[in-house]
Amino acid sequence: MSQGQETIPSEKKKRLLSIDALRGFDMFWILGGEKLFAAFFIITGWSFFHWGAEQMEHSVWHGFTAYDLIFPLFIFLSGVSLGIAAKPLSSYPPEKAKSILHHGFKRLALLILFGVIYNHAWGRGIPASVEDIRFASVLGRIGISWFVAALLVWYVSERTQWIVAIGILVGYWILLSFVTLGQYGGGDFTASGAINVWFDQHFLPGATYRNLPLDPEGLLSNVTSIVNALLGVFVGRYMIKHMQQPKKLISSLAMVGLLLLAAGYAWGVIFPINKTLWTSSFVLVTVGYSVLLLTLFYTLIDVMNTKLWATFFAVIGMNSIIVYLGSSLINWGYTSKSLFGGFISVAPAGWQDVILYGGMLLLQWLVLYWLYCRKIFVKV
Structure with a gap:
């Protein structure tokens, strides 16, 4: 999935393998990697794998698990690439600036469309009524x-970008905590009483997820997800400015990540960490972990130059749109069973799931590797 690199001339691009590898690491769990923890727990009985399996489930409501990080990490990385590559449109000739803006609108529209396709969200089939279509989606939120x-990078100053990011986080906390619309809001952070429900019921077109009052990718929570991307922009911009001082860069990023985590968990005491509501505390916590992961990958891959293992994940990360859509449109479990069913049927408990999900991972990775070797990268 294109992350904004196309916004500057190719000779000025700075592509970091660590970013592609981290994006691939993020997508690895969607391919089926999350299922391996439970399988290895059955085999070994080790509490670590039981803990890992629990972390591969979304939080029921308030709280945070590792699986909750997958979505916001992807948004953050799109911002990092934007911060590395993009610059104000005023620095381009008018025709080039117009082309870049046109591409941005096209990318947004395609991601919203692909999100509908991923969700199989056309109700009882095509042709579908608008009321049956679920427009809200993960890909749609990434696009927005x-x-x-x-737009902020293209049209306003860095200072204004910071003001917008802080204003969104504080304003969202005030809105959810103190504003009441009808029977919703006023500090009610439940799935039936949060002010987000009012917005989804009044303004979200089409159907909601499982026809629930509140869609997990609903309208209002899109606003704070913008900050995940904006903070990624700030990190990417900082990285490209200090690339010649890797030790300083690594220590600074690690400190930023830790400070964001501390601020997020502290804010979570009064404004709960919640993925569905995408609360301001959730933004800070997820960006904190994202920065620490990026720091680790950057240190190991781009500074210490240990790139062999990174290529495994980069193969996934450089075709992320294929990865994500394929996980919904293709039954990889069926394919794995059809190829490895003989081994699965005679394997002991636990190992059956390892072979099944390991086969799914292998098959998907081989397809992506075939594309990678031929330099076929599907971008939006």
Whole structure:
């Protein structure tokens, strides 16, 4: 999935393998990697794998697990690439600036469309009534957060970008905590009483997820997800400015990540960390972990130059749109069973799931590797 690199001339691009590898590491769990923890727990009985399996489930409501990081990490990385590559449109000739803006609108529209396709969200089938279509989606949110962050990078100063990011986080906390609309809001952070429900019921077109009152990718929570991308922009911009001082860069990023985590968990005491509501505390916590992961990958891959293992994940990360859509449109479990069913049927408990999900991972990775070797990268 394109992350904004196309916004500057190719000779000025700075592509970091660590970013592609981290994006691939993020997508690895969607391919089926999350299922391996439970399988290895059955085999070994080790509490670590039991803990890992629990971390591979979304939080029921308030709280945070590792699986909750997958979505916001992807948005953050789109912002990092934007911060590395993009610059104000005023620095381009008018025709080039117009082309870049046109591409941004096109990318937003395609991601919203692909999100509908991923969700199989056309109700009882095509042709579908508008009321049956679920427009809200993960890909749609990625498109919205990236596009708004890109507009800010293209049209306003860095100072204004910071003001917008802080204003969104504080304003969202005030809105959810103190504003009441009908029977919703006023500090009610439940799935039935949060002010987000009012917005989804009044303004979200089409159907909601499982026809619930509140969609997990609903309207209002899109606003704070923009900050995940914006903070990624700030990190990417900082990285490209200090690339010649890797030790200083690494220590600074690690400190920023830790400070964001501390601030997020502290804010979570009064404004709960919640993925569905995408609360301001959730933004800070997820960006904190994202910065620490990026720091680790950057240190190991781009500074210490240990790139062999990174290529495994980069193969995934450089075709992320294929990865994500394929996980919904292709039954990889069926394919794995059809190829490895003989081994699965005679394997002991636990190992059956390892072979099944390991086969799914292998098959998907081989397809992506085939594309990678031929330099076929599907971008939006």
